[in-house]
Every structure is written in C-alpha cells, then in structure tokens.
Amino acid sequence: MIRVCIVDDDALVRAGLGTILSSAGDIEVVGQAANGAEVDELVRRTRPDVVVMDVRMPQVDGIEATRRLTSEGGPRVLVLTTFRLDEHVFAAIEAGASGFLLKDTPPAELIEAVRVVAAGDAMLSPAHTRALIERYADSGREQRRDAARAVLGELSPREREVADYVAEGLSNAEIGARLFCSEATVKTHLTRVFAKLGETNRVRLAILVRDAAR
Template identity: 45%
Template sequence: MSVRIVVADDQELVRAGFSMILDAQPDFEVVAEAGNGTEAVEAVRTHRPDVVLLDIRMPGMDGIQAARVICAETGTRVIILTTFDLDEYVFEALRAGASGFLLKDVRRADLVHAVRVVAAGESLLAPSITSKLIARFTTETAQPRPAPSTERLAALTGREQETLKLISRGMANVEIAEAMVISEHTVKTHVSNVLTKLGLRDRIQAVIVAYETGLAVPGRSD
C-alpha cells in the first residue's frame, strides 16, 4: 500500500523537485501539490494523504496555520519545511501538531527516510535534537513555573510521569529502560500510555507537554 503525500511550497522548483524525488519511490505516491497554505489544506481535505510536507513560509495562510487546521481536522502527519534549522517558527509548528521538520537542502535519501518515519507514526527528529530544540524555544517563550501542572499530568501514573521526564531529556527507549531499570518492552508500554492519555501524536509533542507543564525544566536534569 502506497504512502500518499501532498507537497506544499510556494517555490515551484522546490515543490517539483521534492515531488519528483518522492514519486520515484515505489511505495510513495504524490497525490497533489500546493503553492500556499490554503491550497494545502484543501488538498489534504480532498485527498486525505498520509503525509503532507508544508513550507513554513508561504503567502496567505502559512505553514503553521495550515498545520493547525490539518492536524485538527485529519489524521494526516505533517512535516514542516524550513530554511534554517532553528527557525523562530519551528516551535509553534510543532505545537500546532507537526511531527517534525526538514531543512530545504535535505539530502534525497534523508527526505525519503523522513517521510517513511513520519508515515509510520513516529516523530522525525532524533531524540537528542528534539530535546535541544524544544528546550531552547521553551526557555525563550515560556514563563517560569514553580511546580509541575498536576491537572494536565493527573492521568499519568508515577512511572509514566518519570518516563515523560526522560523523554524530554532526549533519551531513546533503551536509555530510558536503563535509567528506570526496566525492560525496553515496558518502556514502550509506558510511552504508548503517555501519548494515549495525553492525546498526543508522538514524542515531540510529549517533550513540549513536559516543558509546558513544568515537569521538565530547561537546564535541569533532576
């Protein structure tokens, strides 16, 4: 079964280049292209793709606005395209529900790999990169919180909260298992429970929640 993709970028050559690379894969199908956020939203509503690539800066409705609409209305996974690896809007894009982001100068193999990873339900960013990125933007945008927000985290067990805190440090499952002295299978169960109970799509959103609730504090590892 093919992975259905929509590519949205206001630069025709960039859009066409990405589409050509992706369409060349035997298990990929680019079902539509879009030149702005409004067209991207309509394309997703019409074609219901598995993944949509959204340029973060487009005329009219930008990538962040489009991501909010797409993630709220559909199960389509969003990958944000950006020129800079720490674009000031990336954090907002991730909060909007995006599953990660790619630089526009991404290598062909990495682009293909990224789409496969996101289509499979995982987040695009490596855990260490996720932690650094979210910590930076949270430090710059969030107000200090004296204590974790118990209301948002009340649904989680103590072990699940501990798992969430370790996710926010950029740890992979095997590292979490070692830190908590449990099996990797148990870690996977905890991670799945965290995402389900908090209504999250992936680990990236879990990291954001950890910082927003005060469970994780930038610069602290306790």
C-alpha cells in the same frame, strides 16, 4: 504505500521534493499545492498520510495550514524551513506538526523522515529535540513547570517512564529496548499517555516533560 502531499509556493522545490520522494518504492506523491489555502481541499481529495509543508507562503502560511489539519485530526505534517532553529519551527510544533525538515536535507534523509513520521514518530533527532525544548521553554518557566507537573501527575509510573524517554528523543523501538518490551507495547502506552494529556504530538509531549523537570 505512504501517501504524501507536498505544499510549497516554489514550483522548483515542489518538483524536486516530488522527484526525490517518488523514487522511494514505498512512497507515492498523491498531490501538490502552492498555497496553504489549498491544503484543506487537497487533503480531502487525496487523503495523504503525510503532508510536507513549507512555512512561508502567501495568503495562508504553513503554520495556519498545519493548525487547521491537526485540529481536524488530519494527516501528519512535516514542515519545511530554511534555518535549523528559526522561530517558525516553534510555531509549527505548537500548531501540531510532527517535526521539521531543512530545505537542504539530503534525499535519503528526506525519504526516511517521511517514513518515520508516517509510522507515528517525531522527525527530530535527539540533539534537535533537546535544542528545540531548551529554546521553547525559556519563557514563563515557573508557570510552565507547575502546569506540566500537574498534568503529568495523571500518568502511571510506566506511562511517565515512556514519556521521559520520548523527551530524550528516543523512537518507539529504542524505548522498547530500554524497557525490555515490544514496540507494540510502547505504542499502547503512548496512546494512553496522549489520551490522558490531550496531546497527539511527541515533541509537545517532550516539551511538557522538560518543563516539569525545571
């Protein structure tokens, strides 16, 4: 079972998300919170695999709550947003979120998103990944390019190839098909990539690769 917590200051949204996710046979909603300030205690108590996190909340917002969780090696985080590419999405990715969901996401896509993130992939379609990377990397281009190239120079040729495919928005299974290897082998390569780069987030890795190519 995939253990999920829902964090949103709107009780109706929490109820709706909880009903949708609980309808999946492999997902269990183990806790809810109405504020980012409650997240740390909620996670310690319920030990979820994924936290579905609203961005805009009073006291402690979803960005800061996400940053706290990911800095402590906590569960994966899916942020909730109203607009497809608002500025909070970029802040959430930088804070370590594994992806984002629109609040009007269809139920089946919401369930699949939780499964994808729980499995270790980023919850971003290739089109959304490209859009995020383009918007994120517009400022400080030259400095970011030089820094990214230096960091990526630590990777082996195969590790760099895997990183490039991540930047295209491919899943582990899709990368394995491109490289004619198993999904487990792709995960092994990614583990090494993340260790060398000091990253644990596929979207931030994708941004790094795109920065280096500019």
